[in-house]
Amino acid sequence: MAARRAGIVGTGLIGGSIGLALRARGWHVTGTDHDEGRAARALHLGALDAVGTDHEAEVTFVATPVGAVAGAVRAVLAGGDGVVTDVGSVKAPIVGAVDDPRFVGGHPMAGSEQEGVDGADPELFAGAVWVLTPVAGTDPSAHALVRSVVSSLGAEVLELSPEAHDTLVAVVSHVPHLTAAALMSVAAERAEDHRALLRLAAGGFRDMTRVAAGHPGIWPDICAENREAIVEALGALVASLEELRQRVSAADRDGLLGALERARRARLNLPPRIARAGDVVEVRVPVPDRPGVLAEITTLATELEVNIADLEIAHSAEGASGVVLLLVEADRAERLRGGLVARGYRPAVSPLE
Amino acid sequence: MAARRAGIVGTGLIGGSIGLALRARGWHVTGTDHDEGRAARALHLGALDAVGTDHEAEVTFVATPVGAVAGAVRAVLAGGDGVVTDVGSVKAPIVGAVDDPRFVGGHPMAGSEQEGVDGADPELFAGAVWVLTPVAGTDPSAHALVRSVVSSLGAEVLELSPEAHDTLVAVVSHVPHLTAAALMSVAAERAEDHRALLRLAAGGFRDMTRVAAGHPGIWPDICAENREAIVEALGALVASLEELRQRVSAADRDGLLGALERARRARLNLPPRIARAGDVVEVRVPVPDRPGVLAEITTLATELEVNIADLEIAHSAEGASGVVLLLVEADRAERLRGGLVARGYRPAVSPLE
Numbered sequence: 079m080a081a082r083r084a085g086i087v088g089t090g091l092i093g094g095s096i097g098l099a100l101r102a103r104g105w106h107v108t109g110t111d112h113d114e115g116r117a118a119r120a121l122h123l124g125a126l127d128a129v130g131t132d133h134e135a136e137v138t139f140v141a142t143p144v145g146a147v148a149g150a151v152r153a154v155l156a157g158g159d160g161v162v163t164d165v166g167s168v169k170a171p172i173v174g175a176v177d178d179p180r181f182v183g184g185h186p187m188a189g190s191e192q193e194g195v196d197g198a199d200p201e202l203f204a205g206a207v208w209v210l211t212p213v214a215g216t217d218p219s220a221h222a223l224v225r226s227v228v229s230s231l232g233a234e235v236l237e238l239s240p241e242a243h244d245t246l247v248a249v250v251s252h253v254p255h256l257t258a259a260a261l262m263s264v265a266a267e268r269a270e271d272h273r274a275l276l277r278l279a280a281g282g283f284r285d286m287t288r289v290a291a292g293h294p295g296i297w298p299d300i301c302a303e304n305r306e307a308i309v310e311a312l313g314a315l316v317a318s319l320e321e322l323r324q325r326v327s328a329a330d331r332d333g334l335l336g337a338l339e340r341a342r343r344a345r346l347n348l349p350p351r352i353a354r355a356g357d358v359v360e361v362r363v364p365v366p367d368r369p370g371v372l373a374e375i376t377t378l379a380t381e382l383e384v385n386i387a388d389l390e391i392a393h394s395a396e397g398a399s400g401v402v403l404l405l406v407e408a409d410r411a412e413r414l415r416g417g418l419v420a421r422g423y424r425p426a427v428s429p430l431e
Numbered sequence: 432m433a434a435r436r437a438g439i440v441g442t443g444l445i446g447g448s449i450g451l452a453l454r455a456r457g458w459h460v461t462g463t464d465h466d467e468g469r470a471a472r473a474l475h476l477g478a479l480d481a482v483g484t485d486h487e488a489e490v491t492f493v494a495t496p497v498g499a500v501a502g503a504v505r506a507v508l509a510g511g512d513g514v515v516t517d518v519g520s521v522k523a524p525i526v527g528a529v530d531d532p533r534f535v536g537g538h539p540m541a542g543s544e545q546e547g548v549d550g551a552d553p554e555l556f557a558g559a560v561w562v563l564t565p566v567a568g569t570d571p572s573a574h575a576l577v578r579s580v581v582s583s584l585g586a587e588v589l590e591l592s593p594e595a596h597d598t599l600v601a602v603v604s605h606v607p608h609l610t611a612a613a614l615m616s617v618a619a620e621r622a623e624d625h626r627a628l629l630r631l632a633a634g635g636f637r638d639m640t641r642v643a644a645g646h647p648g649i650w651p652d653i654c655a656e657n658r659e660a661i662v663e664a665l666g667a668l669v670a671s672l673e674e675l676r677q678r679v680s681a682a683d684r685d686g687l688l689g690a691l692e693r694a695r696r697a698r699l700n701l702p703p704r705i706a707r708a709g710d711v712v713e714v715r716v717p718v719p720d721r722p723g724v725l726a727e728i729t730t731l732a733t734e735l736e737v738n739i740a741d742l743e744i745a746h747s748a749e750g751a752s753g754v755v756l757l758l759v760e761a762d763r764a765e766r767l768r769g770g771l772v773a774r775g776y777r778p779a780v781s782p783l784e
Binding site: 341 | 540541542559560562589591595598599600602603604606607608609610611612613614615616617618619620621622625626627628629630631632633635636637638639640641642643644645646647648650651654655658661662664665666667668669671672673675676678679680682684685687688690691692693694695697698699700701702733734736
């Protein structure tokens with residue numbers, strides 16, 4: 079049996095990790111980088127089988143800096159018939175600029191302080207959330223293919239609209255990164271007068287500023303592409319800090335305690351990083367021949383906090399209609415069914431054989 | 432040989448950990464808590480030999496909430512002849528309110544998300560920085576005693592003036608804590624509309640908000656006692672975030688890159704948590720009979736980034752003058768000597784026998 083073939087454009091930390099992970103699972107991986115030395119290094123490290131472009135690749139991962147993604151995706155789409163996905167940290171501008179049924183936007187929420195292919199790790203995605211942003215125009219089989227490949231790397235797939243993705247990562251990723259840098263700047267400024275400050279920096283401060291040690295090269299792009307959401311979320315953070323400052327200044331003990339208590343409860347309620355493995359049931363959803371059905375079903379599942387353990391599309395013998403088969407946690411199946419019925423679907427829930 | 436005797440007032444997480452650590456080193460530890468059940472629990476868990484007050488204790492650690500420290504310290508001082516230290520997160524108000532030669536202000540920079548004596552850990556201080564804040568009125572032998580006991584628990588001792596301590600912990604501890612809470616609040620607010628947000632919260636966000644999971648009960652006190660420094664540092668952070676927001680909004684790529692690059696360099700320059708073990712030499716400093724000499728020498732060492740591995744006071748046979756013996760890293764000894772000479776001391780540096 080011939081190996082399945084994948085392409086990678088951009089063999090940095092993420093592209094290299096995808097290459098290592100796919101090759102460990104038997105794929106044949108071909109890749110390029112605009113820096114030829116980096117592609118050669120990826121080949122040397124075993125992240126690629128060959129340097130170059132595989133026009134027959136079943137799926138190609140575009141892992142360039144965010145600003146270059148849309149152009150690279152269009153080039154790959156023009157050069158072959160395969161499915162294309164990307165790993166950019168911002169989705170709406172990219173998805174809007176590509177608009178092709180064979181493209182599925184993606185964003186693995188995984189990273190490392192290391193930089194470049196030398197930091198690549200085939201286990202980087204194990205247990206990580208990998209967001210996909212299918213839209214109405216996305217070919218369901220392209221979506222299902224990317225979902226299954228990404229799942230096979232150990233990631234937990236979560237479908238979101240490109241816009242929701244961008245709003246949310248501004249809050250949980252982009253603004254925290256900028257905040258770590260701001261905290262570090264304030265500390266560094268004070269350290270000019272008091273060198274001892276840096277020796278006082280204990281566990282909490284180190285944890286809070288760790289991401290600031292990452293290479294900043296990717297951030298101007300990210301901030302440019304997700305400007306609006308970042309500016310808004312930074313504004314909300316500044317307002318929240320100003321409120322705390324007022325409370326400290328006014329010695330408002332009760333207000334302070336209340337605010338910290340609410341934050342504590344929210345932090346304790348963060349779901350565990352890896353979805354619970356539990357009983358799963360099958361939800362069969364007959365779907366009409368209408369664009370966007372799979373994107374709608376999967377993003378609805380995300381909204382309803384229903385984790386999709388597996389997904390398959392069974393096409394009917396004739397015509398374009400078919401059945402979407404979802405494996406979901408048993409105790410969430412009824413919730414998903416309710417949501418689907420509300421949207422006009424006729425799902426059936428059944429235990430696994 | 433009779434065991435050395437220590438007292439503990441306030442048997443929570445820190446007090447309990449001190450009790451466990453001292454008992455593991457052969458001390459006899461007696462302690463109280465205003466909550467009798469908690470003292471009984473500390474006894475049960477092996478953090479105390481006895482519940483009560485040992486008026487003969489050589490050293491007593493006051494580990495109550497910050498607002499209650501000064502009163503508790505004065506009560507212990509009035510009840511016996513031993514040395515007293517505390518573990519409060521704010522120092523100037525406490526040191527100012529006590530003003531007794533037998534009191535040495537302290538602050539172990541160690542903690543845990545756990546709460547209460549059930550989270551106590553005899554190794555909590557291993558490798559942690561433990562700040563001491565001796566002042567001109569502090570009895571040098573009281574200072575040296577606390578230093579040696581605290582060092583024996585595995586902590587790295589750092590002397591600072593009470594005021595410098597408060598300014599610096601506002602930046603590296605208090606404001607980061609409030610920032611974690613503010614980030615969590617902004618995220619929790621957004622999560623009301625988009626439950627998926629919480630599942631996107633990956634490693635970086637979790638690291639940055641971890642301290643917000645701690646019990647908030649201690650914070651109104653800390654914020655009240657260190658109000659001025661916290662308000663100022665929060666103001667600096669807000670200004671730094673506002674500046675980043677302007678840069679994102681204006682798509683100022685170079686400005687953004689420069690700011691993140693500076694933060695990165697500062698983060699990479701954080702000294703390792705534990706001082707390097709290297710060659711040490713002895714610095715002998717003849718000291719006059721003048722108050723504040725030991726506090727001056729040790730805080731000078733901190734300013735000069737000279738780590739004191741060990742400290743001893745050798746009194747002359749007659750009179751109150753004597754010699755302070757310091758063990759310091761060999762490659763820093765000349766720097767310390769220079770600083771001491773500049774302050775009028777006549778230090779001698781010699782290799783260890």
